Structure formats: C-alpha cells, structure tokens
Amino acid sequence: MTNFSKMAYQSADDLMFGRAKVPVTCGYGLEVGTGMVLPEVNFTLPTMKVEHEQLPAILRQYDDMVSSILQRLVTLGMPGAMIEFEHAPQMTEELEIGTAITAKIRTLMQSFYEKHGLRTALRVTVCDIREKSRPPQMRSGEATEKMFEAFRLSAANGAHLLSIESTGGKEVSDRALMEADVQGLLLALGILAPRDSRFLWQKIVAIANEHKIIPAGDTACAFANTAMILADQRYIPNVLAAVVRAMSAVRTLVGNEVGAVGPTKDCGYEGPVIKAITGCPVSLEGKSAACAHFSHMGNIAMATCDLWSNESVQNVKLLSGHAPEVFTEILTYDCRLMNEALQAGQERALQNLFVSSDAYKSVHALVISPQASFEIAEAILSHQSDFDRTRAAGLQACQIIRDASATGKLPLPDRESAWLDQIEEVLQENADEGKVLEDGSAQFGELFLPKEYGL
Amino acid sequence: MTNFSKMAYQSADDLMFGRAKVPVTCGYGLEVGTGMVLPEVNFTLPTMKVEHEQLPAILRQYDDMVSSILQRLVTLGMPGAMIEFEHAPQMTEELEIGTAITAKIRTLMQSFYEKHGLRTALRVTVCDIREKSRPPQMRSGEATEKMFEAFRLSAANGAHLLSIESTGGKEVSDRALMEADVQGLLLALGILAPRDSRFLWQKIVAIANEHKIIPAGDTACAFANTAMILADQRYIPNVLAAVVRAMSAVRTLVGNEVGAVGPTKDCGYEGPVIKAITGCPVSLEGKSAACAHFSHMGNIAMATCDLWSNESVQNVKLLSGHAPEVFTEILTYDCRLMNEALQAGQERALQNLFVSSDAYKSVHALVISPQASFEIAEAILSHQSDFDRTRAAGLQACQIIRDASATGKLPLPDRESAWLDQIEEVLQENADEGKVLEDGSAQFGELFLPKEYGL
Amino acid sequence: MQNYDELRECVIAGKKAQVAELVRKHLDEGKTAKDVMDNGLIPGMAIVGKKFQEGEFFIPEMLMAARSLNAGLEVLRPLLEASDVKPVAKVLMGTVKGDIHDIGKNLVAVMLRGGGFEVIDAGVDVPPDKFVELARENGADLIGLSALLTTTMPSMKDTIDAFQSQGYRENVKIMIGGAPITQEYADEIGADGFARNASYAVELAKKLLGVAA
Amino acid sequence: MQNYDELRECVIAGKKAQVAELVRKHLDEGKTAKDVMDNGLIPGMAIVGKKFQEGEFFIPEMLMAARSLNAGLEVLRPLLEASDVKPVAKVLMGTVKGDIHDIGKNLVAVMLRGGGFEVIDAGVDVPPDKFVELARENGADLIGLSALLTTTMPSMKDTIDAFQSQGYRENVKIMIGGAPITQEYADEIGADGFARNASYAVELAKKLLGVAA
Numbered sequence A, B: 001m002t003n004f005s006k007m008a009y010q011s012a013d014d015l016m017f018g019r020a021k022v023p024v025t026c027g028y029g030l031e032v033g034t035g036m037v038l039p040e041v042n043f044t045l046p047t048m049k050v051e052h053e054q055l056p057a058i059l060r061q062y063d064d065m066v067s068s069i070l071q072r073l074v075t076l077g078m079p080g081a082m083i084e085f086e087h088a089p090q091m092t093e094e095l096e097i098g099t100a101i102t103a104k105i106r107t108l109m110q111s112f113y114e115k116h117g118l119r120t121a122l123r124v125t126v127c128d129i130r131e132k133s134r135p136p137q138m139r140s141g142e143a144t145e146k147m148f149e150a151f152r153l154s155a156a157n158g159a160h161l162l163s164i165e166s167t168g169g170k171e172v173s174d175r176a177l178m179e180a181d182v183q184g185l186l187l188a189l190g191i192l193a194p195r196d197s198r199f200l201w202q203k204i205v206a207i208a209n210e211h212k213i214i215p216a217g218d219t220a221c222a223f224a225n226t227a228m229i230l231a232d233q234r235y236i237p238n239v240l241a242a243v244v245r246a247m248s249a250v251r252t253l254v255g256n257e258v259g260a261v262g263p264t265k266d267c268g269y270e271g272p273v274i275k276a277i278t279g280c281p282v283s284l285e286g287k288s289a290a291c292a293h294f295s296h297m298g299n300i301a302m303a304t305c306d307l308w309s310n311e312s313v314q315n316v317k318l319l320s321g322h323a324p325e326v327f328t329e330i331l332t333y334d335c336r337l338m339n340e341a342l343q344a345g346q347e348r349a350l351q352n353l354f355v356s357s358d359a360y361k362s363v364h365a366l367v368i369s370p371q372a373s374f375e376i377a378e379a380i381l382s383h384q385s386d387f388d389r390t391r392a393a394g395l396q397a398c399q400i401i402r403d404a405s406a407t408g409k410l411p412l413p414d415r416e417s418a419w420l421d422q423i424e425e426v427l428q429e430n431a432d433e434g435k436v437l438e439d440g441s442a443q444f445g446e447l448f449l450p451k452e453y454g455l
Numbered sequence C, D: 001m002q003n004y005d006e007l008r009e010c011v012i013a014g015k016k017a018q019v020a021e022l023v024r025k026h027l028d029e030g031k032t033a034k035d036v037m038d039n040g041l042i043p044g045m046a047i048v049g050k051k052f053q054e055g056e057f058f059i060p061e062m063l064m065a066a067r068s069l070n071a072g073l074e075v076l077r078p079l080l081e082a083s084d085v086k087p088v089a090k091v092l093m094g095t096v097k098g099d100i101h102d103i104g105k106n107l108v109a110v111m112l113r114g115g116g117f118e119v120i121d122a123g124v125d126v127p128p129d130k131f132v133e134l135a136r137e138n139g140a141d142l143i144g145l146s147a148l149l150t151t152t153m154p155s156m157k158d159t160i161d162a163f164q165s166q167g168y169r170e171n172v173k174i175m176i177g178g179a180p181i182t183q184e185y186a187d188e189i190g191a192d193g194f195a196r197n198a199s200y201a202v203e204l205a206k207k208l209l210g211v212a213a
C-alpha cells in the first residue's frame, strides 16, 4: 500500500497530456503515458435485451463494433488504442454473457495485433451491481459476490485491465445532492466512499495480481458527474457540482493507495488530481464524448489526458458508418493533433489553448484545469485522513472559484455566489468527522448500512 | 463578372482559418471571415418519407433539430453559427415541402436572435435534380425549371444564402472515374462542368440579387468527394482522386467569377484554392463530419476554414441527446480552440499542427494543405481558359505529390506511383481542348447532350 | 387575503417552523383550514413552482419549500380530514427491471410531489409483475417508468405488456423517460407519454390525468 | 493447359486485341471453344477478381480485363451458341424512387458483370412498378435496390411490397444496399440480403442464387 504523501509533480506546469510519471504498459504492447495520447474507445448495444437467448445477436453486435473500430484505427494509421468494454448490469449479473463478450473482443484484438501490428489493450469495467438493493449491501450478499466473480472471470477470459465505476456512498450522495446538504456530502464522500474504495480496490487488486493483469482505476462518476448533470439541468447550483468534483477525488485516490495503477477511468474528471499526486496515466473525455453527455469541458479535459475517450456510444447507423467507428475517427484526429504537438515541442502552446478556451466559461471547466487540479491535489496531501482530505479538497475548490470570480475572469451569478458562501460555510463548520457521522446517521440513517462500510 | 487574374493572398502563409480577405455579412448579423471561426451545422431527417402527408411530421423533426441546435449554441456561449438546410431531392421537387421547412427554420432562428442575441444565417442548398434524366437536361426541361423555382421560393421564404452541389459534367465524370480515363475527366471537369457552372450561377446570382440575399457558393462534391470515397474503398487510385480534387477547383471558381461571394459549401475541399484566388470565406469539414463521411483530412481541413461544418447527420438519438445537437457541441469546441488561438496570437502554431498532423499521412490531405492549395491556385491563374486551368491544376497536383514523395515524407506505394506517371502523361498529352472534346464525344457521347452545355 | 402574505413568503423561503406557527396563528384568528390552505399555503407553493420553472430556484430550494408546506399541512390535517377534501392523484414511479439508476426517477418523484401528487416509489430493478401488483395495491392512477440504458429499454415494453396481459392497462396511464428514450419509442411500445425531463414530467402527468395545470 | 498461360496473362493485363488474337490462334490449333473458355479466359478473369479482392487491382484495371475477356468471348460466341452453354443469372439493378444517386449502383453493376452476371440497369429514381415490369420483361433472377438517402430508404420497402402485391415476389431474390442501409433494415422490410459494399454484392448475389463462388 502506497501512502501518497508527496506530489508526483513539482508544479502544475509539469502536468501534460501524453506524459505520465509512472506509465503503464499493458495488453498487446500498449504503452500509456510515454509521450503519446491514444484513443480509448467505448461502445454499447443499441436498444436490445441482454439475456441468454440473445447471446448470439449480442456477440454479433460486439463483433461488428470492435472490428470496425480496429479497422478504422488501422486505416488512419493510429498505432494503438485502449478498448473499453463496460458492462451493462446484466453482463455482470449473468456472468456468462459478460465473459463471452470479453473473450470475443479479445480475439479480435489479437488478430489485429498479429495482422496489422495494432497495439491495443482491453479494459473491462465491471458494473457495480451492489447498489441494487436498498439500502445497498456493499460487502455482503449475492450481488457483491457476483461482482467479484465477474472481475475474476473477466481477468481469466481476456481483460488486460480491470476498472469499475464504484458507488460506495452514492445512496447518501444522491439525496444530499438534491438537498444541497453539504454535511451529507461530507458523510458520503469523506467517510462512506473512501471506506468502500479501500475495501473494494484491495479485492480488485488481488484479483488482478493473481491473473497478472492491471488493476487500472476508478471514477467518481456516480457522484461528480451526477452532480454536473443535475447542475446542467439547473436542478442544483453549478458551484455545488464543482465543489463535489474536487471532494470526490479523495475516494478515487484511495483506489490508487491500495494498488490501482491507472489509467483512471475516462469519465473521472478528478483524473488530473490523481495524476498530480500519483503520477499515473489518466483517461479523460470531453468534446468527442458529446455522444454520451454534453459538458462544459470539451477542450480543457484534453490538457492532461493520456488516453482520450468517447465515453460511450450505441451501435446506431450514421451516414458514414456505425457510431462507434465514427467516434473512433474523431478521437483519432484529436490524438493526432496532440501527438503532433508533442513531437514538435509545441505541447505547451496547445495545452494553453485547451485550457484558456474553456477555463473561464464555466466553473465545471475551471476546477479541472491543470492549475486547479494541482492546487486541489496539494490541499489533499496537506491532510492525513480521508475525511480531512475530502473537506480540504472542497474548501480548496471554493477558494479557486472565489479567486477566479474576484478577478472578474469567471462570471458568477449572484445566486451561485450566495450558494458558494453557504457551501464554504458548512464545510468550514464541519471539521469533526465524528460529528458528521453522527449527524449524518440521524439525517440519512435509513439510506445506508454502517456495517456494510465496516462502521 | 470578376475575372480573377491575381491571387487574393501574397503567400500560402497568409491563408488562415477565421480570416478572409473579402468577408461576408449575412442573416441575423452573422459575420464570416472577420477573425472568428463559427460552426456550420447541417442535419437531415431520420429514415422517413418526404411527401405531402408527412409534412407535419417533417416539420416537427426540423423544429426539434433546429431548436436543440440553437439551444446548444446558446448554452455553450457560441456567439453565432451558419445553419444549413440541404434539400433532399423531394424537397426541391415538391416545392411546398422545401419552402415550408425553410420558413420554419427561419422562424426559430429569428426567435433565438431576439431572445438570446444568437447570430445565425440560413444557407439553403437546393438539390441539383437536373441529373435525374439520362442523359441529363442541364438547361431545359421540367427539372431545371423546378430547381430554379426552388431557389426563388427559398429566397422569398427565409434563405439568407443560396448554395448548390452542382453536377454539370458528373454524367461523364462518374464513368471516367471508374475507368480512370483522364481524358474523360478533362472533358468532364475542364469543358462540361465549367460551362454548366457559368450558366447555373449566373441564374442563382440573379435570383439572390433580386431578393437581396447572398449567392454563397458551390462544391465539387459530386466529382472530387465521389473520387475520394471510391479511392478510400480501394476502387480507384488515391492519386487519381487527389488530382481530380485539384482539377475540380476550376469549375467551382467559375461560380465566383459570375458572382458567388462565399462562404463556399462545406464539403468542397477545393475551398482553400478558391479562398487563395478570390479571398472569399470558406466552409470546410473534417474530423467532426465523420458522421457523414470518413476522411483523411480530419485536422488539415481546419487550417483555412472560416466556417467549420459537420456536413450532415440524421436526427437519431444518442445517449446524450439527438445527433444534430451532439455534433453542434463538437463543432463548437473545435471553433473555441481556433478562436482562442486567434485571440492569443497563436493561430500560426495551431495551424501548423493541423497541417503537419495530417499532410503526409495521405495524398488526399496533402493536396488540400494551405501550401498545396496556394500552388494549385497559382497554376490556375497562370492560364486563361477553363480548360487550360483545369489541366494546369491537375498537373500541379501531380507535381506536388511527386515532390512530397521524392523527399520521402509522403509514402507512396509503387502501384500508386505508376498510376501517377500515367495520369500525368495523359494530362501532358491532352493540351488541345478541341481534341479532348472530339475524343470525349466519341467515347462518352451517349452520356451527355452537348446542347445542354451550349456546345 | 392580504394577511397571508407573510405565510406565503415563509413557504417560498422554506421556513418550516415559521410556517407551522403562522398557520396556527391564522386558525386562532378564526380562518378556516380550507382558506389557509387555498389562499396561503397553495399559492405560496405555486410561486415556488413558477420560480423553479423560470430557473430562479434550484431543487434544494424547492424541497425546503415543500417541507415547509408540509409543516403547514400537518397542522391543518386534522381539520381538513373532517371536511371534504379530494385525494390527490397517485403516481407509482420505478426504474425498470435490469436497470439500477435511480436519480432520474427520484428527481421526477420530487417534482411530482412538488406539483401536488402523491408518489409511491417502487425502487429500482422492478420486475413487470411487481409494477402491476403495486399499482393495484395502491390504486395508482399513473405509472412512471424510468430506464437509463439501451439494454433495459425493452423492460419498459415488458412492463406495459404486463399491465395489458393482466387486464389492468385500462386503469392506469403510463409515462416513460430516461436518457435513451424518445417519443418514437414511447409510441412504439404503447406508452401514453414521454417525459423528456423531470420538469416536463409534472406537466405531462397533469395532461395525462386531466388535472388542471 | 500450360499453353493458355499467355492468354490468361493477356486477360489479366487487359490486352483486348491480343486476347482476341490468341483465342483465334488456339481455335486454329484445334482447341474447342469450351476448352478455351473454361481453361483460358475464365481462369484469367478469376485471377483478376482475386487480385481485386486482395486490393492489388483497382476497378479500372478490372474493367480493362473484363473488356479483354469480352473480346475473347466475342470470338467464341458463334461456336458456343451451338453447344449447350447455360445462360448466366440475370440481375436487375436500380436506384429507388426519389433517389438520383447512381455511382453506387453502377459500381455494383461493374462488380457483378466482373463476376459473370448479366446486369440490366434500370437507372435512377425508378418507381416500384417499373422494377416489377422490368423484372418480368427481362426474366431477372435477382433485383438490386440502391438508396443513398434516409428519405428514400422507404422506397425500398415500397418496391418490395410492389413485387409482393403483383405476385412476382417468389420469382426473384432482392438485395439492397447504400450508405444508410443496415442488415436490420433489410430484415425489417423483407429483403433477402444486404450488401454492405459493392465487392460484397457479388458474394451475396452468388449466395442468394445458389451459384458457386
């Protein structure tokens, strides 16, 4: 177990796309973080059932999708890519379905490697089906066992990397977000989520080690992206979502502490913070993932990425071809541009454009800039416990937003500004982990089971 | 009529995205070419019939598409955009359908302008339905009359700009491409197509002037993109398609000679040549038009664009929203990046990356670089007649490819190299327009009607 | 009516304790429970709904207002139950079988409650038969089905089919929603409506049940 | 068979005049027309097809070879017609009503001719009834429908329906293709096959008609 106490980088300026302090080599000779940005392509089924009778049809879909993706990479001369297979819940539940798809994809990757020298690696992201029961059983019960079995079977049947979008604490976070209850968010992100990350990732790392594959990384999607999308629909304040983004980095970092080595999951915009602390490569997504979700960080997300992802797209027909192939081409050109900059020694200029084109147009973009990420990372490392770190990250985000607003660069409506004051105040007041747990248990007690978090 | 005899720019270095020597102001305060790149968004119906009974359903589709596009532009703070409504053949044929859609789109644009200050302009691209009969009647007959009536009605019902993907000479070009008959291509692109462009655009310009709207521009799509796609499927040599690209610029230029002022049509990769000669703004498309066609010029097409387009996408649902809205977001971030570079004085650095990331990976990309476009433009202006210009453009493209291959930068397979020799030889041999017409009439006589070209 | 101004303001500001206190004060002054409700509490909440629609209020602010409304209703309840107050329409909400996303469903529930509906939450991963069973048990007027995955959309059809085959389809309206859902899909599987977002769900629910907006 | 080497090479290289001359020479030497065809011309063209499949030949090269093949067949024709040679399968190709794109259709026609089929070209913007009429008139075995627009895809269904309603559906196989077309769409409208590109169209045509590849 690594207890990260020192930043991997000296300054925010050292954070750069395509280069990671601790690169990862995986799959069919794929290097991530050694001076090149590569596409991470993700895809999903069109509207159809996932059940045993459908397995041949499902496999045909994956065959078509992955073949066309790999062929497009070859046609465009992209030397390599990460292929992500993300489980729908049924693929984790019905183990043979997830396993069969994994094996099918792996076979295609192997044949393209042998025939065209295309370097790829297969990331399998198992579905966190533990959140199914309410309150969720995070450590016991059938769903938990099935989930770990899915990791084992994926590892045994072709996965080169293991990932998850873990959900420990989500049951509290979901409610706390809608109520803008910052104390509740401290409970969810500062106490429950890190405890779950530690439990979960220790097991995933053990499985990966046993099969000699890579325990890659997590994403705070269930918390921070949920918040961002709620804010985008004007359901909650943007500043709340931005602060949650920062706070959520700690729970993801815990995975790295117990052995995850990256690349982190694409939808984790806390990736730059994790990279700043651990030096591991990160996968990110932005404009070319508009197929999966709209965002305010289309360009800025590229600033520090090692893999560049489309998040997910269904296998529907567009005029040129099917959508997964279309987005493979888009990602490839984005990567070409970054790689050309790296080769020409122009990466700083390009990164500056990525950052400045988005950073002051939205608070969501602001908090994921290399500079903000670096500052949040420093705030995290200035404390020891997960709780203190989570709180410090949140306070740092408040400070970053306040500063940007004060200079006049970031336009912040009064309503948002008032919320920022309120959020900061509650974060300031709640320095005592014990009290947050106590109050939180009173407020959210019916939503979570303390013993499922080892409490 | 402008007889372009002098280049609008001094050198290839002066060709830059977002800046045109002769900008165009149109629609609701939209400026094109005055220092900013703006999205040009295009969209089409999902699988459905275009007929009178369907008109309410069709209008609902366009309402949904355009509303979500305009809303996305507002959300992302993009100050303006070109909206292109491109006719399916039935929309030109059944005049009330095309007209009703035009009026509907225009109404939405007006309301977003009034409510949000969103600056937009409506480009209506009428379908060249003259090619329907075989051999096509390019100047007489019902289809021709209907097409011009469609221009008139579009102008009267809301179009701010008129465009077309004209097809004069396509009947010969289609066959000549498949047979790699370069003499036939000289007939199609050097004799028939320019004659048709002159006839056609004089009429379009008159209609536009009458309604005080903009006669925008054409595209050599029917020739050069057809060739590129055939080459991409390995049906014809890549070098042939690249040479056709250069040759096709002359026919498009003729439109400008008789009064088209730009922006040229998005799918016309000869746009940079037109810009170099006339100084008019150009619309281009690349990686973010992968929804419509795959290409080898995803980044390099951005190098000189004033509008940046997605070419076309059906109204299908992706995970985030409908595809037209998704591609609006992608285009917007591309534009943000270019505009940030223009603001920061970094446009040269970014343009260099656009160019060098693609230029030597494919001959299709090579011939549309600012440098190549400038050289082709110069070759064109070194001659007087359309025929001589077309032939000179083709020879210049051969030279550009040969030079790039000779330096070792552009890998050119032997097979392609042999074809290049052959193509150049036939171009060299066929300096006599009269003989090309005579030989071509013997070879392709059953395909075209001389009198429909004023011959 | 002028004298309800403060009560309405307190509902809008979500001041729970003050709302209860003011309601008691008005009753002490001799107002009827119905009058306090119709002219004090309900108009206050209506303004909240309007502010949310116009982007001036966030969900947490709406939730606080709803809680203060409830605190006021709590005081009135014993008095109202004696009189002839219509029951509000009942909505059964759930995420369909195979799908475990619930924040979308929860949001719709919040919005519906804010709009005066009674909401029964069936949870996530709900099998078709369970929906029918709960609808019967609770006498639901409207069923709201949520799905966030292309691979669980077919469960929506299964659920509607279950209502049909068990002869209960006529008793309920069914609306569907979620990221991959479209109006076309709603039409295809025979749903009565498609809610493109949580705010629109309330409008749609009212339309489907013929309740005044 | 060794002595056909030169003939085969000339077919492959598309040397029209030399092919005709060599065919005459072989006949003069006493070979039968069938032998020249089966062991000289056809194997030469088969190699051309293979080279195209493997990306070594472009369409123009294949067309030149096909023309040289025809020049050879021209010489043999009077002799072959006397003997018992099976007619090749007939394909009717056209772009459906409303659609005026024809290069895709033309490409498929080229490929099919290269594969030994007789192709009747119905042109573009072909109404459903016209397809049925031409199929009857020409005794077509296979119909190839092309569409490049989402808005003209429905004409494919109309055309298949026309074959059905006019009682001629059983007499033909129908394959469809074009940029927006998918296998799912082919299944949905009852086509017999979907050609994802022009090269595959030949394979599919052979499969549908039970002709050896």
Ligand SMILES: [Zn+2]
Residues within 6 Å of the ligand: A165, A219, A221, A222, A225, A267
């Ligand atoms: Zn995610």
Ligand SMILES: [Zn+2]
Residues within 6 Å of the ligand: B165, B219, B221, B222, B225, B267
């Ligand atoms: Zn075009």
Ligand SMILES: [Zn+2]
Residues within 6 Å of the ligand: B042, B084, B086, B266, B267, B311, B312
């Ligand atoms: Zn277009």
